[in-house]
Amino acid sequence: MSEEKKWTLKSIALHLGVxxxxxxxxxxxxxQLSKDKRQQILKACEELxxxxxxxxxxxxxxxxxxxxxxVLPDSVEYMVSDPVASSFMRGVAGIIEERGNNILLFSxxxxxxNNVVDFVDGFICYGRPRNLNLFAHLSSVTKPVVTVDFDxxxxxSVNIDNTQAAYDAASSALTQPQAQVAILGLRLLDTNxxxxxxxxxxxxxxxxxxxxxxxxxxxxALREKHLTFLPELLWSIPESSEKYATxxxxxxLSLTPRPNVLLCMSDLIALAAMRVAKSxxxxxxxxxxxxxxxxxxxxxxHSPSIxxxxxxxxxxxxxxxxxxxxxSTQKVQLGYKxxxxxxx
Amino acid sequence: MSEEKKWTLKSIALHLGVxxxxxxxxxxxxxQLSKDKRQQILKACEELxxxxxxxxxxxxxxxxxxxxxxVLPDSVEYMVSDPVASSFMRGVAGIIEERGNNILLFSxxxxxxNNVVDFVDGFICYGRPRNLNLFAHLSSVTKPVVTVDFDxxxxxSVNIDNTQAAYDAASSALTQPQAQVAILGLRLLDTNxxxxxxxxxxxxxxxxxxxxxxxxxxxxALREKHLTFLPELLWSIPESSEKYATxxxxxxLSLTPRPNVLLCMSDLIALAAMRVAKSxxxxxxxxxxxxxxxxxxxxxxHSPSIxxxxxxxxxxxxxxxxxxxxxSTQKVQLGYKxxxxxxx
DNA sequence: CTGTTAGCGCCTTCAG
DNA sequence: CTGAAGGCGCTAACAG
Numbered sequence: 001m002s003e004e005k006k007w008t009l010k011s012i013a014l015h016l017g018v019x020x021x022x023x024x025x026x027x028x029x030x031x032q033l034s035k036d037k038r039q040q041i042l043k044a045c046e047e048l049x050x051x052x053x054x055x056x057x058x059x060x061x062x063x064x065x066x067x068x069x070x071v072l073p074d075s076v077e078y079m080v081s082d083p084v085a086s087s088f089m090r091g092v093a094g095i096i097e098e099r100g101n102n103i104l105l106f107s108x109x110x111x112x113x114n115n116v117v118d119f120v121d122g123f124i125c126y127g128r129p130r131n132l133n134l135f136a137h138l139s140s141v142t143k144p145v146v147t148v149d150f151d152x153x154x155x156x157s158v159n160i161d162n163t164q165a166a167y168d169a170a171s172s173a174l175t176q177p178q179a180q181v182a183i184l185g186l187r188l189l190d191t192n193x194x195x196x197x198x199x200x201x202x203x204x205x206x207x208x209x210x211x212x213x214x215x216x217x218x219x220x221a222l223r224e225k226h227l228t229f230l231p232e233l234l235w236s237i238p239e240s241s242e243k244y245a246t247x248x249x250x251x252x253l254s255l256t257p258r259p260n261v262l263l264c265m266s267d268l269i270a271l272a273a274m275r276v277a278k279s280x281x282x283x284x285x286x287x288x289x290x291x292x293x294x295x296x297x298x299x300x301x302h303s304p305s306i307x308x309x310x311x312x313x314x315x316x317x318x319x320x321x322x323x324x325x326x327x328s329t330q331k332v333q334l335g336y337k338x339x340x341x342x343x344x
Numbered sequence: 345m346s347e348e349k350k351w352t353l354k355s356i357a358l359h360l361g362v363x364x365x366x367x368x369x370x371x372x373x374x375x376q377l378s379k380d381k382r383q384q385i386l387k388a389c390e391e392l393x394x395x396x397x398x399x400x401x402x403x404x405x406x407x408x409x410x411x412x413x414x415v416l417p418d419s420v421e422y423m424v425s426d427p428v429a430s431s432f433m434r435g436v437a438g439i440i441e442e443r444g445n446n447i448l449l450f451s452x453x454x455x456x457x458n459n460v461v462d463f464v465d466g467f468i469c470y471g472r473p474r475n476l477n478l479f480a481h482l483s484s485v486t487k488p489v490v491t492v493d494f495d496x497x498x499x500x501s502v503n504i505d506n507t508q509a510a511y512d513a514a515s516s517a518l519t520q521p522q523a524q525v526a527i528l529g530l531r532l533l534d535t536n537x538x539x540x541x542x543x544x545x546x547x548x549x550x551x552x553x554x555x556x557x558x559x560x561x562x563x564x565a566l567r568e569k570h571l572t573f574l575p576e577l578l579w580s581i582p583e584s585s586e587k588y589a590t591x592x593x594x595x596x597l598s599l600t601p602r603p604n605v606l607l608c609m610s611d612l613i614a615l616a617a618m619r620v621a622k623s624x625x626x627x628x629x630x631x632x633x634x635x636x637x638x639x640x641x642x643x644x645x646h647s648p649s650i651x652x653x654x655x656x657x658x659x660x661x662x663x664x665x666x667x668x669x670x671x672s673t674q675k676v677q678l679g680y681k682x683x684x685x686x687x688x
Numbered sequence: 689c690t691g692t693t694a695g696c697g698c699c700t701t702c703a704g
Numbered sequence: 705c706t707g708a709a710g711g712c713g714c715t716a717a718c719a720g
Contacts, residue, residue, distance in 0.1 A: 006486075008697055019706045024699060033705065055462035056404045057697035060712050065400075066459065067448065076437035076447065086424040093420035093449070102460055103420065103449045104411065107441050115410065116446055118399035118713095119463060142350075352713055363690045368715060377689065401713035404696050462697095690720080696713105704706080 007050035016044055027052050059119070068096060068324060069106045069113075069120040071138070073127030074239065076105050082240060083296045084266070084313050088126055088148070091317020099325060112137045124148070124320050128209055130190075146324045148316060149210050156323040157331045158316055162210045165309045165336045166217025166263075166293070172307055173261050173289045173344040174225045181229055182252040182259035183218055184245065184269050187211050188236035194247045197234045211236075211265060214293065218263050233259060237269060245272035253280055253288075260288055261344075267292035267299035270306050274343070289344035295337070304342030311336045351394035360388055371396050403463070412440060412668060413450045413457075413464040415482070417471030418583065420449050426584055427640045428610070428657050432470055432492070435661020443669060456481045468492070468664050472553055474534075490668045492660060493554050500667040501675045502660055506554045509653045509680045510561025510607075510637070516651055517605050517633045517688040518569045525573060526596040526603035527562055528589065528613050531555050532580035538591045541578045555580075555609060558637065562607050577603060581613060589616035597624055597632075604632055605688075611636035611643035614650050618687070633688035639681070648686030655680045 005011075013020035018041065025032040026041040045052070059065040070092060072079045079085045096103055104120055106113070108129035122144035129135045138145055139152055147157040174181070188197050188211045215234075222229050233255075235248040245264075249272055252259055264270040270292030274284060282288050284304055292299050295310025312334065319332055357364035362385065369376040370385040389396070403409040414436060416423045423429045440447055448464055450457070452473035466488035473479045482489055483496055491501040518525070532541050532555045559578075566573050577599075579592040589608075593616055596603055608614040614636030618628060626632050628648055636643050639654025656678065663676055 009699095010697075019708095020698085021700080021707075022705065025705090028699080037705080051456070051458045053699085054697050055459065056400065056409075057462075057712090058699080059463070060398075060400045060404050060696090060714090061698050061700090063712080065463065067463065076441055077434045080424065080430040080433050080437070086430070089424050090421045093424070093451075097420055097451050097453075100459070105437070105447045105449060107437075109441075112395065114395045115399065115444070118401075119403070119409065119411065353715095354713075363692085365692090365715085366690070369689090372715080381689080397715085398713050401696090402715080404698090404712090405714050405716090407696080692718090692720105694715100694717090696715090698712085700711100701709090703708095 005049070007045075007048060009053055012045060012048065012050050015048070016041065024053065064121050065119055066101045067104050067120045068101055069104045069116050069123045071106045071108060071113075071123050071125040071129060071134075073108045074130050075107045075109050078239060079105075083268075083298070084240070084294050085126065087313035088317040088320075091314040091319075092124060092321045093317075094314075095318050095321035095325070101325075108134060110134055113141060117141060117143065122146075122324060124324050125150075126320075132190075144324060144327055146320050146328075148320050150208055151331070154329060156328045158319045158323065158334060159332070160311050160334050160336045162213035163217040163220070165311075165338075166214035166265075167221045168217075168338045169291045169293065169307070169309050170218045170221035170263055171224075172338060172340065173263065173291045174221055174227065175344075176260075179225070179227055179261045180233075180257060180259045181218075181222060181227065181261045181263060182233040182235070182255075183215065183229075184235050184237060184248050184252065184262060184264045184273065185211055185215060186237055186240055186265035186269065188215065188234070191236070192238050194235065194237055194244050194251075196232055197236045198231055214265050237265075240266040240268045242268065242272050245269040246276060249273040249276040253277060253282065258282075258288075262288060262290045264290065264292050267294045267296045267306060267308055270308065270343070271299060271302060274302065274306070285342065285344045291344055295339055300339065300341070306343045307341040308339050309336050310339050351389075351392060353397055356389060356392065356394050359392070360385065368397065408465050409463055410445045411448050411464045412445055413448045413460050413467045415450045415452060415457075415467050415469040415473060415478075417452045418474050419451045419453050422583060423449075427612075427642070428584070428638050429470065431657035432661040432664075435658035435663075436468060436665045437661075438658075439662050439665035439669070445669075452478060454478055457485060461485060461487065466490075466668060468668050469494075470664075476534075488668060488671055490664045490672075492664050494552055495675070498673060500664075500672045502664045502667065502678060503676070504655050504678050504680045506557035507561040507564070509655075509682075510558035510609075511565045512561075512682045513635045513637065513651070513653050514562045514565035514607055515568075516682060516684065517607065517635045518565055518571065519688075520604075523569070523571055523605045524577075524601060524603045525562075525566060525571065525605045525607060526577040526579070526599075527559070527573075528579050528581060528592050528596065528606060528608045528617065529555055529559060530581055530584055530609035530613065532559065532578070535580070536582050538579065538581055538588050538595075540576055541580045542575055558609050581609075584610040584612045586612065586616050589613040590620060593617040593620040597621060597626065602626075602632075606632060606634045608634065608636050611638045611640045611650060611652055614652065614687070615643060615646060618646065618650070629686065629688050635688055639683055644683065644685070650687045651685040652683050653680050654683050 013023045128150040145155045237244045292306045292308035299306040357367045472494040489499045636650045636652035643650040
């Protein structure tokens, strides 16, 4: 540990009196030399403290690194607070780790992939990045990309049918003829504040976002029940957190007449709404029906339990990782399950 | 997007009719050429779709990459499920991201750092790695290392005084003369199962682990109160999860005579114990006092709230990241706070 | 400010 | 199995 010499492939070869090609082959191409010689070389290297060819040099030469970038929709900070995102990450990590690859976390707030693109073998992208420049860059990158919860032309992807799922969720709540529906949307607008969404400020390019897809599902259910939806009852919440969701729920439940159905685009939003309702003495589901989305543990265990769409985020992660490792460009649609709870 | 030529520094220089040193300087050393020329070059590069020098080559040449490996005590999978670990990660990510660095997740189950050591600038190591080979390798690596919740000679570290904190927690619970204490320890033994810990199987090298430190604190408090501790009332739980904690709590609370004080080395363990007690109709704190460790949200909001040691994991993460970025070798001790809850 | 050059550490090919 | 050579893409040093 004291006289640690810094070995390189060349210096090791010299030291062992063999050609550097042979050392290289001992590590990378076992078929190119005899078992004996190979064992002998590897053993000597271990004793000398040479742990194999320098990976950075190898990566430059071969163009692969066994590192995959996990591109998060938002900052890394936010990611680890969100239970759905965490589950997804668990799925990805399980597979990637098992195959001896490593994960580089990449924040979706950055402007482009330049800082890491040359280090990694490709990208798994969870949710459309918040930064639109980054989003654009992802389309043009020459390395493999797997997208999750959104699509990119010619790239592998993993999705669920958000529109149908939202339709199912909404339908289960729209049973009374006098339903007065409010929708607490997740990131319908590209802004950091809680606000109402009026038609005119719904951006065009959101057509592909899960928020927009879910909204379409809700609206289809409403139409089918011949319910009219008031545009002022649509909120955009910037992130799935208690803080912002509470603000929106407060606004919604302070209106007169008060909505009696709350369609929430995430369970965390639904849970926040539940707390607001409780604090206002509004009974769920008698006076107010609430449905969520995601199927997180907390929502299912809550009392009353929340009606929600359960998606298997761990499986989503595993699927994305496998598609990546296979260099597939397949588009996969996973299933979901409507969980009927006590909240409607 | 169609005729994407793959530019290199050299080909760009040729194309622009300048020396490659000048292109390199335009990106890396603004002082080496005039503002005008620089702007002109950068603009041309952007138009051509050259996003700057290849990072892998740069890294090989310069030996730095702006990537830091976050070494986790266990698999990545486990990491993202644990609220304390997640908070720590939030702290690290906030600082690292802000400085334009990136985080590579490294699982503590791997045998050595070889897969990534050549790619990263150094290591932030959260908790002693479960794999002891990896632990050993960390000591001998030539790049900067910051350790958290354990120490390595000549390396920067971030800790709290676990022994004192455990002592404080235990003292607050040991008020009655007839205290019958059971301890639910976290990873006192290097095994994957829940089991009792008898003196003879307490490994020597655990002297430096937080579990051992906390145990020492508990024992000091017991001694001071002249309480005798029965060795069969000490459990080792392999990870801070509901599943394993429940098993241990079940075992402990099924004994006759039943312990009336439960010292738990994490809040998740304490919460599980609380649930077990409830299911058995044991009243807390009247018949059973419980103290936890960590100060996670859920423990504080629980009813009855749990007496615990609050440590600021986000700050821990920030501190570790700053020490790393400063290439410091300082050993930092952070504070903690005893939160008196209703569980004792 | 330019142009050249020598590596960073490795892999692959090719003739022997 | 060896040995030599070219090159992955870049940076730093140096002479001009």
